[in-house]
Amino acid sequence: xxxxxxxxxxxxxxxxxxxxxxxxxxxxxxxxxxxxxxxxxxxxxxxxxxxxxxxxxxxxxxxxxxxxxxxxxxxxxxxxxxxxxxxxxxxxxxxxxxxxxxxxxxxxxxxxxxxxxxxxxxxxxxxxxxxxxxxxxxxxxxxxxxxxxxxxxxxxxxxxxxxxxxxxxxxxxxxxxxxxxxxxxxxxxxxxxxxxxxxxxxxxxxxxxxxxxxxxxxxxxxxxxxxxxxxxxxxxxxxxxxxxxxxxxxxxxxxxxxxxxxxxxxxxxxxxxxxxxxxxxxxxxxxxxxxxxxxxxxxxxxxxxxxxxxxxxxxxxxxxxxxxxxxxxxxxxxxx
Numbered sequence: 001x002x003x004x005x006x007x008x009x010x011x012x013x014x015x016x017x018x019x020x021x022x023x024x025x026x027x028x029x030x031x032x033x034x035x036x037x038x039x040x041x042x043x044x045x046x047x048x049x050x051x052x053x054x055x056x057x058x059x060x061x062x063x064x065x066x067x068x069x070x071x072x073x074x075x076x077x078x079x080x081x082x083x084x085x086x087x088x089x090x091x092x093x094x095x096x097x098x099x100x101x102x103x104x105x106x107x108x109x110x111x112x113x114x115x116x117x118x119x120x121x122x123x124x125x126x127x128x129x130x131x132x133x134x135x136x137x138x139x140x141x142x143x144x145x146x147x148x149x150x151x152x153x154x155x156x157x158x159x160x161x162x163x164x165x166x167x168x169x170x171x172x173x174x175x176x177x178x179x180x181x182x183x184x185x186x187x188x189x190x191x192x193x194x195x196x197x198x199x200x201x202x203x204x205x206x207x208x209x210x211x212x213x214x215x216x217x218x219x220x221x222x223x224x225x226x227x228x229x230x231x232x233x234x235x236x237x238x239x240x241x242x243x244x245x246x247x248x249x250x251x252x253x254x255x256x257x258x259x260x261x262x263x264x265x266x267x268x269x270x271x272x273x274x275x276x277x278x279x280x281x282x283x284x285x286x287x288x289x290x291x292x293x294x295x296x297x298x299x300x301x302x303x304x305x306x307x308x309x310x311x312x313x314x315x316x317x318x319x320x321x322x323x324x325x326x327x328x329x330x331x332x333x334x335x336x
Contacts, residue, residue, distance in 0.1 A: 028061015028074030059158015076160020081257035117172025153212035156193025247275035
């Protein structure tokens, strides 16, 4: 844990990869970086083999695997079956987690501020500009909200976290869906950009009256104040492993081509509304078959032995039946 906290707190991204031997190369999503770091450290100690993973964002990770400059890419925005076929790629979910709104508001603790998807969309549309706006006050009658301008923080890079966050906003707000839509990168109406979950977390921690969105492990590691959300069932829920699992339980991985499943805004009274999976991309016919085989060994180990480590960081391990499906996908689709 000390190792992981040092990385996340320092906000080290590509530079952090020097901690691992360059045996297996990967790049992409910052969303799973805390758990991949923890797995890599344990795997190195157990096997002597290292992982060089660049936490550079899903968009960049997709580009690197398409260009064959890494053994695997990582993305929180899954590619559709036709894109996978075009690029000769195999895709599978590695672990699940959640995205949380985070704020820097004096006198307000984690879970006290309540937000809805529609209200979040209005803040990111620039329609709600101050913390004591009537729309926020209505959901939080007992909180002392500052009469201060809201500093909106969002991702500046191509991001799977942004893909899932904006997908949720588009489901919660017709206005957002029409004006902005969803994607790994969008035309933000307002906000200050920051690179990676690391950058957003750092910006929020240093900026009073700010709001942003990060993967839950970053909020927890950096002691950021997170908000509660009103879910699809109209219930106010806190970001907990049980709430993430409730949302994840709706996933039907077996029927999804390329395991393409989006977990935002799931039904259920206990479901956290911005739950997401993170995915691995590899070439069906790898340029370096030995490196590809080593990567699959690491992922096999992570599925077998990394579940508890994932849960310690409030990620959700893939269910055993899904792991068996994924292992069949490896055998059928990746040429060794």
